[in-house]
Amino acid sequence: MKICVKCRENFTDDSNFCPFDGTKLEIPDDPWVGKIINSRYQIVEKLTEGGMGKIYRGLQLYPEREVAIKILPPERLKEKTFKERFMREGMAVAMIRHEHIIEIFDAGETDEGIPYIVMEFLHGNSLEDELLKGPLSVKRAVSILIDICEALGPVHAMGIIHRDLKPGNIFLVKINRKDRNGRNEKNNGNEGDEDEEFVKVLDFGIAFLRDQPRLTDKNLVVGTPEYIAPEIVLGGKILPQSDLYSLGCIGYEMLCGSLPLGSGNPAEVVLKHVNEKPVPLQNMNPDIPPELCKIIMRLLEKDPKKRYPDAYVLIKAFYDLGLVKKTEIEIETKTEAEKMELPVEKKSILSNRMMPSLSLTSSHKRWEEFLATTKDLSNEIGKSLELINEMETLTAKLTKIEKEQFAMGKEIEKIDFEGSESISRLRHALNALAMEISEKKSIFMETKSRLDELNSMALMEEREVKKMLQDKELIQDEGERISYGIMSKLEKISRNWISIYEKIREEESIKDKLQNEISDLDYQISQIRQRMESIEAETLQKKKGFEEKIKYLEEEKKKVKERLSTLSSIFGRNVK
Template sequence: MNASGTLPDAPPDKIWGDEVAGLFRCALDSAYARSEAQPWEPPSVETVARLLPQYHVEALIGRGGMGAVYRGVQMSLERPVAIKLLPTELAGNEEFFSRFQREAKTLARLHHPGIVSVHDFGQTEEGHCYFVMEYVNGTDLQRLIESQSLTPSQALELTVQVCEALHYAHAQDVIHRDIKPANVLMTQDGQAKLADFGLSRPLTVRPEGSTLATLVMGTPDYMAPEQWRGKADQRSDIYALGVMLYEMLTGVRPQGAFDLPSQKVQVDVRLDEVVVKAMRQEPERRYQKVSELGQDVNSIRTGAAPTPPAHEQGPAQGGSRRSFSLWRRHWPLGVGGSLALGAVVMVSMPKHTVAPRDIAERQSGNRSYASPRNSTPPGTTRGGAKVPVFTNSLGMQFVPVPGTNVQICIHETRNGDYARYAAEKPGLDEAWKRAYAYSLPVNRGDDYPVCHVNWLDAVFFCEWLSQREGRTYRLPTDREWSHAVGTAEREPSGPSPEELARLQLEVADWPRPAPGMPADGNFADETLAKVLPSHRGIPGYVDGYATSSPVMSYPPNRLGIHDLMGNQWEYVQDWFDEAKTVKAIRGNCHHDTYSSPSSRALRKIDMRHESAGFRVVLENPSSKENATPEWEVENDFVDLFASERRLQWKNQGDVVMQWGEEGIARLSRKGPGQGYPWYAARPFGDFVLRLDFRIRDIRGNSGVLLRSPALDTIRGLPDPQVYQVDLSNFPQGNQASGAIMFVQSPTSVPMRFGGWNHLEIQAEGQRYQVWLNGEKVNDFTGQRLTEGYLAFQMYRPEGVEFRRLRIRELRGK
């Protein structure tokens, strides 16, 4: 590192070469030119010149939904500038105006060669917010990636530069929250400049009164899991930087079950670990400082072993670049974190190769110790007691779970089970066939747990199995999983999985692993450490597998259930958080050291990962959710599905109601347009409405329209004053069963896929209350129509059924 505190420059021919101009000709002339046309029409150059007479405004160079950017010259200093102008409508939004001011003030106090400088900001006489910033005559990183002109060496150099800029920003207690290639501007001499701190905020400040909608900001592909819940710190920026590094190396963003960089392109295999560590789902398992990430990338870039820091210097004086003293320190080999250890092993090897001693173990199934053998027969508990076992058509075995109305599969869903499903579903995503963990192939035998499937894949499997056997299979609820593992009696029933994860309860069936103890589960152990020295496991603990193990390789618990702890994380029905942004998973996996049986983690609903699989439960025929609800026997309700009233249901548009056995009404589509079957006999004022609904296709959704005008007079959508109770389970907070569509979201009560759900709606005056499966999910007061017709809405092609629709009037006709 040179005296200015920056990384030493590599020789030009090794980083950017002599064709800098040619490289940038592959992209646009200016980074500000990337944007899509938006309805807002920005002011003309002449208008902006009149509003800002201190600047010579030359041209409009970019526009978008959040504003427009002009190229100009600050006449007093004769320097080129970029002027960002926002629509006047946004200035009237107090929350947005506050965010604009925060962006400008944040940028104005950041002085670093790797951060775009802000010279001025304010508001024009016509109400436009604006700020004036350094004009970068070059392109942006997104354009470079799209031009396919970026080499791995250049990608690493740029990553180091961005790390320097972020290290400085974090030292000023500022996080960016929207790191992505489009926000990294590039000068023509190869200097990266971090721009657009519009979503930034101080590390220690959470704006008073901020809502989730206010705080969940960023670009989805680059957002860390905690950011979806409105929580962000410097590790969220590190996650996004990991995504960006992957994209620079491979040309694509890591989504779902993604291959490691070295599996897609020829790069140093050590970068796989850098990317994985930066993108850990749990913030505490990522790099904790961006300087640590930069240190490892720089070490790989220069061909040296990563070296941990002795200390970090304070901010440089006079606004100069912050020093990365840790990158010039040379520590003894074997002293740093786990990543440093892995890099040391690879130092003497040719780049872009796998360590030779790993190859034979990988090809033989990554087994390096004798594997454990579980001799307990199915249906036998850890104490030797016998329990009843049900075996289905796939050979999956189920045992009762006390305290619930389900039987749970004693093993995780296997590759063989999932293969039967996949054989009947042409076009099914085959990511489950290509599972890797830290460049190690995860075993693919039929008796290994299926992985690289997401929550939706698991739900579709359960639906297929239910239709195949005429029974109701589904994912367990979080509470049912707790009963199975043995923590339910010590867990309160109200909090979300996110809150319950903090309890850290222990159970006797799965004691905390210790050196020399018999293997009770598949965790990160000495077996993994032998194959992958950079990943340190539980010292002295040997379970026999570097990655996943065949199901039931370890002893069962007191109920006869295997692998609830370790091997694979398992999806449950519930949302992890109150905001319904991510799903909960339970049970640890083969590369976790160990955590409590009450621990929970999270996954995006569509994310596939080698660490996550699932097991299923079978509802008992006498289960409460399939039984006739108690309100069925009430005699003051009118059955609107009775045979004598079916003729009163009218079809409007392209959705029709068809009648099946046992009074079941199914919505189907006869054309591509909208449609609303409605009960045309009479309108209703105040009422209690009760019905069952079942959604056979997770992509299908429906709704109950309340107090609608007569639908035969309507073309297109119903009157905007009509409230709709949604019947679906989309990740969005305002589209889940029990929600009042686009008005108020429900609580975290999950909907049952494939099984019947009970819905009760009470409308009295302007107050609306909704119960889903016996639990209240909505109670709010609206300002819309107080009388009208009942109707159903269906957006997707198929998959929505209703039965036992009954109504009791409280007042009215």
């Protein structure tokens, strides 16, 4: 197969020049470039390569949009765990649909059985690239941390732990505030800026999913050494606080330009996370507000229980610093009629393009234009008339096929839109419930702390009474009667003891009520999660028939295009 690097059309190996623009055809260095996956995604160029696969810039054909495509390296197919982990990324992210998490459009396997994931195409820089320039300003660092927390809140509520948060998996894009919410709004105190920095969390390839089988041995350390939580190193329980530890490492690095425990030999670095304390952030950069330093250092506690309990509490702590303004997120509501109506033009939040946009011209239009330019030549060259007639017939067939594919694509787009809207509404509900749980858990912990204090006080009073009753010197010799003073003291202690136990019963009642409310909210979240999974499965099932039809049409289209390519080559030789 040869491709035209200008229009990206594929041609047979016997063709040398593109009939549309005269560009010399090339055999791509990468065998994936130019291929069409699942009859819907054309691979345009390789962008990068990592441990979890190659990432390509691509074009979704039906409906048309620019995408990024991650493909599992074929040599890793033999590793069952690796393949399952790769597919888990698609499963983990697809249901979340959060503005601060890269969107997954599709996941599946090629005809050769190689897994792929189709994602939104991001224009911008990774946080890793930004940190090469040096530390960030305090306000910018806090804004980025808040955005990451806003992603982690619902992710953790869904029972998903990222496990590999690091600057390389945090992507920064510039968007117009009007594009974000359809209205101009203030963003984190930067009132004069038309554009705002927007965070996207990437790469859930090694994410831990609650209620899913563990893919890695407990003795195998998974993650990036410089950002890994101590409990993961020790093979302990994977917790939301594990991600918050990694976030602390990121925050530390953003604010002072250095990693909390350095880099180097991976084995040595992971042991440092277990055994060594980082240099206090305030010592690294005295200009950082002390309260912010306390937040970051608390995130870096070795004991998960000493860190923040969840991302929602952490968001509040960041906003309480007063360094950035809180942006209220409005939950859009739609009427039943509006829910069924597709937008005429769906704006991407990624409005600033740093690469040339891809042309979306359909193949049949190119062939129609090509035939229009050959009319005069065919009149002069009689032997080409038959070729032209066949090419016109094939082009008409190609037009019909592509129009059918486009119609199928619009149906898929409609199904995706409806599924996405349903999941988005459920995610908002889940997020609200998770925030409520976070608040109630905070109250629960405060209540528990008061109970511990009251129980300690009651125990002290009991010990005092026992001590008094056991002290023989306090008992009078005459008839062994207890003195009035001792009785008065006992009465006072008893009153205190009764008062304390009344408070204990009151706090126990509050604690039990909170526990029941938290359990009820947990149940509601589990029901929402199940419904989201159900909607995702229903959406995939609804799309299946249309996707199979597109695939069948693509095979027909391939035959037509191959014949057109051959005929155009013959026509070119005749003209010469």
